[in-house]
Amino acid sequence: MTFPLTTSVNRDLAGAAPTTDDEIRSAGPLAARAVGVTKVYGTGDARVSALGGVTLGIPGGRFTAIMGPSGSGKSTLMHCLAGLDTVTDGKVFVGDVELTRLDDRRLTRLRRDRIGFVFQSFNLIPTLTALENITLPMDIAGVRPDPAWLDTVIDTVGLRPRLRHRPSELSGGQQQRVACARALASKPEIIFADEPTGNLDSRSGAEVLSFLRNSVREMGQTVVMVTHDPVAASYADLVVFLADGRIVDQLADPTAEGVLERMKGLDR
Amino acid sequence: MITRLTLKNLAAHKLRLGLTALAVVLGTAFVAGTLIFSGTTDKAFDDLFSEGTHTVDVTVQGRQAFAGSADGVAVKPVPASVLDEVRGVDGVAEARGQITGFAAIVGRDGKIVGGNGPPQLGIGWPSSLSDYGLVTGRGPAGPHEIAIDSVTAEKTGYTTGDQVKVVAKGPAEPYEVVGVFKVGASGRTGGVTYAAFDPATAQRLLVEPGSFSGIVAKAANGVSPAELATRVGAVVPAEYEAITAQQAADDAAGGVRELLGFLSTFLLTFGVISIFVGSFIIFNTFSMLVAQRTRDLALLRAVGASRRQVTLSVMGEALGVGLLGSIAGLLAGAGLAVGLRGLFSAFGADLPTTGLVIAPSTVVWTLAVGVTVTLVAAYFPARRAAKTPPVAALRDDVATPARSLRARAVAGGLSAVVGAALLATGLAGDGGNPLALVGGGALLVFLAVAMLSPLFARPVTRVLGAPLVRLFGTTARLGSGNAQRNPRRTSATAAALMIGMALIATVSVLAASMTASIDKALDGSLGADFQVSAGGGFGPPGSFDPSVAAALAAVPGVRSATPMTYAQVKLDNEPVFAAVGDPAALAGPFGLEMESGTLAAGADEILVDAKTAKAGGWTAGSTVRGQYADGAFATIRIAGVFADNPMAGSYLMGEATHAAHYPGSRVSTVLVVKEPTADAAAVRKDLDASLAAYPNLTLQDQSDIKEQARASVGQLLTMITALLVLSIVIAILGIINTLALSVIERTREIGLLRAVGMGRRQLRRMIRYESVLISVFGALLGIAVGIGFGWAVQRALASQGIDVLSVPAAQLGAYLAAAALVGVLAAVWPARRAARMDVLRAIATQ
Ligand SMILES: Nc1ncnc2c1ncn2[C@@H]1O[C@H](COP(=O)(O)OP(=O)(O)OP(=O)(O)O)[C@@H](O)[C@H]1O
Numbered sequence A: 001m002t003f004p005l006t007t008s009v010n011r012d013l014a015g016a017a018p019t020t021d022d023e024i025r026s027a028g029p030l031a032a033r034a035v036g037v038t039k040v041y042g043t044g045d046a047r048v049s050a051l052g053g054v055t056l057g058i059p060g061g062r063f064t065a066i067m068g069p070s071g072s073g074k075s076t077l078m079h080c081l082a083g084l085d086t087v088t089d090g091k092v093f094v095g096d097v098e099l100t101r102l103d104d105r106r107l108t109r110l111r112r113d114r115i116g117f118v119f120q121s122f123n124l125i126p127t128l129t130a131l132e133n134i135t136l137p138m139d140i141a142g143v144r145p146d147p148a149w150l151d152t153v154i155d156t157v158g159l160r161p162r163l164r165h166r167p168s169e170l171s172g173g174q175q176q177r178v179a180c181a182r183a184l185a186s187k188p189e190i191i192f193a194d195e196p197t198g199n200l201d202s203r204s205g206a207e208v209l210s211f212l213r214n215s216v217r218e219m220g221q222t223v224v225m226v227t228h229d230p231v232a233a234s235y236a237d238l239v240v241f242l243a244d245g246r247i248v249d250q251l252a253d254p255t256a257e258g259v260l261e262r263m264k265g266l267d268r
Numbered sequence B: 001m002i003t004r005l006t007l008k009n010l011a012a013h014k015l016r017l018g019l020t021a022l023a024v025v026l027g028t029a030f031v032a033g034t035l036i037f038s039g040t041t042d043k044a045f046d047d048l049f050s051e052g053t054h055t056v057d058v059t060v061q062g063r064q065a066f067a068g069s070a071d072g073v074a075v076k077p078v079p080a081s082v083l084d085e086v087r088g089v090d091g092v093a094e095a096r097g098q099i100t101g102f103a104a105i106v107g108r109d110g111k112i113v114g115g116n117g118p119p120q121l122g123i124g125w126p127s128s129l130s131d132y133g134l135v136t137g138r139g140p141a142g143p144h145e146i147a148i149d150s151v152t153a154e155k156t157g158y159t160t161g162d163q164v165k166v167v168a169k170g171p172a173e174p175y176e177v178v179g180v181f182k183v184g185a186s187g188r189t190g191g192v193t194y195a196a197f198d199p200a201t202a203q204r205l206l207v208e209p210g211s212f213s214g215i216v217a218k219a220a221n222g223v224s225p226a227e228l229a230t231r232v233g234a235v236v237p238a239e240y241e242a243i244t245a246q247q248a249a250d251d252a253a254g255g256v257r258e259l260l261g262f263l264s265t266f267l268l269t270f271g272v273i274s275i276f277v278g279s280f281i282i283f284n285t286f287s288m289l290v291a292q293r294t295r296d297l298a299l300l301r302a303v304g305a306s307r308r309q310v311t312l313s314v315m316g317e318a319l320g321v322g323l324l325g326s327i328a329g330l331l332a333g334a335g336l337a338v339g340l341r342g343l344f345s346a347f348g349a350d351l352p353t354t355g356l357v358i359a360p361s362t363v364v365w366t367l368a369v370g371v372t373v374t375l376v377a378a379y380f381p382a383r384r385a386a387k388t389p390p391v392a393a394l395r396d397d398v399a400t401p402a403r404s405l406r407a408r409a410v411a412g413g414l415s416a417v418v419g420a421a422l423l424a425t426g427l428a429g430d431g432g433n434p435l436a437l438v439g440g441g442a443l444l445v446f447l448a449v450a451m452l453s454p455l456f457a458r459p460v461t462r463v464l465g466a467p468l469v470r471l472f473g474t475t476a477r478l479g480s481g482n483a484q485r486n487p488r489r490t491s492a493t494a495a496a497l498m499i500g501m502a503l504i505a506t507v508s509v510l511a512a513s514m515t516a517s518i519d520k521a522l523d524g525s526l527g528a529d530f531q532v533s534a535g536g537g538f539g540p541p542g543s544f545d546p547s548v549a550a551a552l553a554a555v556p557g558v559r560s561a562t563p564m565t566y567a568q569v570k571l572d573n574e575p576v577f578a579a580v581g582d583p584a585a586l587a588g589p590f591g592l593e594m595e596s597g598t599l600a601a602g603a604d605e606i607l608v609d610a611k612t613a614k615a616g617g618w619t620a621g622s623t624v625r626g627q628y629a630d631g632a633f634a635t636i637r638i639a640g641v642f643a644d645n646p647m648a649g650s651y652l653m654g655e656a657t658h659a660a661h662y663p664g665s666r667v668s669t670v671l672v673v674k675e676p677t678a679d680a681a682a683v684r685k686d687l688d689a690s691l692a693a694y695p696n697l698t699l700q701d702q703s704d705i706k707e708q709a710r711a712s713v714g715q716l717l718t719m720i721t722a723l724l725v726l727s728i729v730i731a732i733l734g735i736i737n738t739l740a741l742s743v744i745e746r747t748r749e750i751g752l753l754r755a756v757g758m759g760r761r762q763l764r765r766m767i768r769y770e771s772v773l774i775s776v777f778g779a780l781l782g783i784a785v786g787i788g789f790g791w792a793v794q795r796a797l798a799s800q801g802i803d804v805l806s807v808p809a810a811q812l813g814a815y816l817a818a819a820a821l822v823g824v825l826a827a828v829w830p831a832r833r834a835a836r837m838d839v840l841r842a843i844a845t846q
């Protein structure tokens, strides 16, 4: 599948985004960065190039949204940044650690200790209560959660009356908020969220998004969110646009209309 | 369309269905193996026994109404005068006396060759009209010469010129080996040892001087064996009979065949148990496959497939699994039959060989059993599949809503009640076929427990998991949660283990109770300090000359040495075993206490114990119609009633009766009582010395006897447990299968756990905990059921001497620990699979 992007448009749009490692590093403190990352699936006829050389910095303490048409490589990029997937070429750093050099054991530990996740669906372990799900990464690590912080997180997501409930007894929005609480509870350096509001109605979605934004504003959290929804993207501080496996544009302090505008440009 | 779908599904779920098929394979292999083994062995024995009929037409022997003596060999000898009469019969071309009896070759180690295995035979040379061909040397010709069979020669290294001791009726005596011969055409002996003597020596040692154990005759041309048998039968005295060689062979084979029949029933029982256990796994696998395919099935229904078609597609898969599994089971069974044969020869019973006999009926049975069980087990999941509402295709939650357990509780309760009733009836021996009743009852109880266990699977696994959670934290909590989350699945998986464990626990409780009862009985009653008997292992007890008792009585420090034996007699047409001896002399060693009547049994008199007297409505002086082994009928008088006594058994027959109706008047045991002041060790030493010439006899003191009883109970326990281990193996397969399927089902969950930082090792541990909880749950259920069964059987056998209930707690605890280990083992592979799962693939799976 190829996108109707002419080379000129591509170059034109790309001009707006920093493209070299030095450029992105000069922009300020980074929570994570990708340098020349390519990702190729399959071989021969089935060969798909999902990422075609992505260089990107995730600024610390900011809310970054990744947008792009379906199949543009958003999830792939996020998985590579979060240490869930290996890259074909290039380097990925979280803080100062180069993920691309870690073995599975260390990568797992890094995910456990320094990264939080929120997925589109199926975020919770059905046999555990809401509270147990929130503390799961710390339980796995065998560390005690900081009680004051845990209280703050629980109150922020407004789940106190639901802590003893199992996921099947919670609404979809509540489940996503539990997932957000889990991602926050272990004070990770960075939270990755892949379409966290994709399955929610607009009201529940707004709750989750405000919660993520507040965690950035008030707690200094770094959040990276993949989304399709211009409204969701407007909650972010920065929107990065992806098309055909490349970064084609970025937009600071976005509004929904602004994002929609750029997206139209990409879809053209 | 449905056929293609079935084939596609079979292909798609190769691995899971493969494990299920393996359960079918193991069960059917055991059935097929047993059938092939017994078919082959039957045929081999037929060949062996009919070998002799080529050269002999008619056999003359002492008449026997039934096998009278405990050792089953003593038959009234045929005097030489009868041989002369047979030779004079018109149509007899040739007749010869046959001499066979007990004669054991003493090995270089001073012990009997062949030990407690198959019989040790002595024969007269040339023995019969059948061929015993010399391999080396010549036939024995004097009172000090023997020839031995080639298998024994090879085993012992004895060869011509060697001096060898042989023990027969009397003490061991030295002989020179002058020849080695081959038995039959094949030279195979089936573990029997042969020592051949010249005819006069053979008669003296094995039968009686001037007598034969039987006569064989060959018919002249034109006379049929049956005709000859009639003619010979007309001239021989009434206490002898003439039968065709074919019938003699059939009779001889009959005993072996009966034994083999018993053996194959015994083995088949375990095959049936395995298949029953396997059916739980089949049921569970199909249930899980159906649950996982709810959406697919719903989609099928939504696009217009009928319920019948959905059911058929699942049943088609079951048919495939059952058929493939049974065919593989048949092949594996052939291998198993070869293995069984090897096992027998390892134990010294080297069976005659012939090509493997795979009868058409074996093939039909194996396939029918395998396929039927698979279809039945898959039927319920298939029906559930058909009930999938089309709307399930649109719903997100794949899990079907939990159905009420009420119907289960009712069905399970009903099955438990009926099963327990059948069991009770069977054990009480009231019903028609107690074995079928007990088996059916146990089956129903197992089903009931399996049906009811989901009701308490959750609380029990939670309680069992609690200490794990406290000790091991989150991984244990997750594992325990997984074990609790689907009680039906946990129960069905645990049920397979439950059955094997229950049977093992039953046998353990019984064995412990038996040992405890024997201990108690021996403690209470055995007045004898020592016991001398021929052979000590399995098989009928051997017999020996009563003169041994006199020799033992002469040992200093010995107060009495009382010979005794056992004999079969029919009372009111019921065959029973009676102890034989002088009641007055046996009273001391047995600790007999009379309740009424006299402590003496003259001709046609018998003593019975109180319990038997009560059951038969007899008192001292009653009479009962009886028949002895020689066929003679008599009105037998109950001379007295003694208090129940485990050593004496239920009946005690006097020596006069025995001498009149049972040939040979040999003994199987001598009970020795020492002077109270004599030193036991010194007496034992002297007794041993006086038995030096009888390597076939064993001397045991009380603790030896207890030890031996305990050892034989232990042996039985080990053997049955070993056979039940097969069902445990199948149960392990079941746990593996369930876990593997659960892992696949929980792919996304596992991906999530990995994403939020669970290490591979933690993941493996989580699955291990789940597995251990399931197995321990199954084992607990099994042990509980087993204790119940053991108790019931003990109660039923209380009147037969097993009057103490003993629950071997330590042993059962060890089984529980073993079950936990089983859980660990079963988790290895599914846990590895889960740990290897690609995190991303797991997250991406929808
Ligand atoms: N496991 C895989 N094997 C082969 N190709 C893959 C695999 N995963 C993704 N792809 C391909 O890589 C490309 C990028 O996929 P990705 O999931 O990153 O897109 P996306 O931007 O997240 O799309 P969407 O908005 O639909 O989620 C697509 O063309 C996709 O087909």
Ligand SMILES: [Mg+2]
Residues within 6 Å of the ligand: A074, A075, A076
């Ligand atoms: Mg995506």
